[in-house]
Ligand code: 13P
Ligand code: 13P
Ligand code: MG
């Protein structure tokens with residue numbers, strides 16, 4: 001048992017209400033009952049259960065380190081139990097993200113998204129956990145870059161001695177299954193060569209130059225695990241704030257610009273990411289537009305004090321309004337790019353089946 005605290009955010013879509021738009025409250029209470037038992041048994045210090053759209057989000061704190069079998073098993077069992085509730089209610093896509101039949105030591109590669117970090121809790125430990133629906137892992141690349149490497153976003157990079165040295169980004173190549181570290185600001189141009197290709201190169205974590213963990217995200221790509229489209233990744237990202245890290249306001253600031261992400265209807269369209277309060281995290285228009293919520297917590301000896309609903313602030317109204325304007329404009333493109341994803345990003349949808357069916361009807365052009 002460690003003196004350090006581990007934050008484990010593990011999420012899955014185990015059934016939508018109605019369609020893919022939201023979460024039925026019975027799933028939330030089922031998850032709370034299970035995690036309550038895990039806390040009473042001493043496995044967890046604390047937990048918080050919530051949802052973003054149709055994704056069930058388990059926020060857990062404990063003393064067991066990352067990749068702990070008991071914690072991962074508990075999360076898997078919660079998703080299985082909630083799938084049973086979803087099946088009973090005939091919710092849409094019950095068990096959607098559970099791609100394996102049985103738990104085998106770790107939920108990685110089994111469908112759920114995972115963001116975990118272990119650290120020494122500071123005297124005061126403000127945390128923000130971002131959770132998204134109708135988008136892909138990779139959606140955090142741009143906001144993480146702004147938070148930790150862009151002086152126009154984060155004032156502390158320029159004026160705080162604690163941040164002036166910059167940060168280190170861990171980028172995962174989710175197709176070739178390899179990783180690389182980039183130091184910023186020295187290597188921002190090299191970093192951006194990769195981080196701009198969000199479908200393949202995903203920001204997994206950010207560290208201080210001394211190696212202290214600052215942020216971690218879920219990088220699981222469901223389609224790459226399943227080999228076909230089953231639903232979007234709907235990733236999460238946890239960020240430590242203040243002191244040696246960007247301030248809470250710096251961490252939220254990137255979301256004043258609703259950047260365009262892959263996801264939305266049938267996971268096959270680009271759309272703007274709308275920052276919303278929890279009560280508005282129910283994407284319905286064209287199954288979107290994609291949403292992001294931000295829950296703030298203070299840690300107190302591993303206990304989660306909160307959450308505060310950080311996007312419940314009229315300062316984000318203009319971002320929401322702009323999201324709707326961009327959404328209208330993109331929607332008018334219907335099935336045309338750049339609203340619909342390009343062909344290579346659609347390789348795990350039904351598109352290859354249509355191509356296969358029509359194969360024999362293509363004729364060569366005269367040279
Ligand atoms: P249908 O199941 O109605 O084809 O919708 C597909 C979908 O919502 C993808 O998850
Ligand atoms: P989810 O990934 O949120 O289940 O959405 C699936 C979908 O196809 C929405 O149109
Ligand atoms: Mg769904």
Ligand code: MG
Nearest residue numbers: 054055133234
């Ligand atoms: Mg979802």
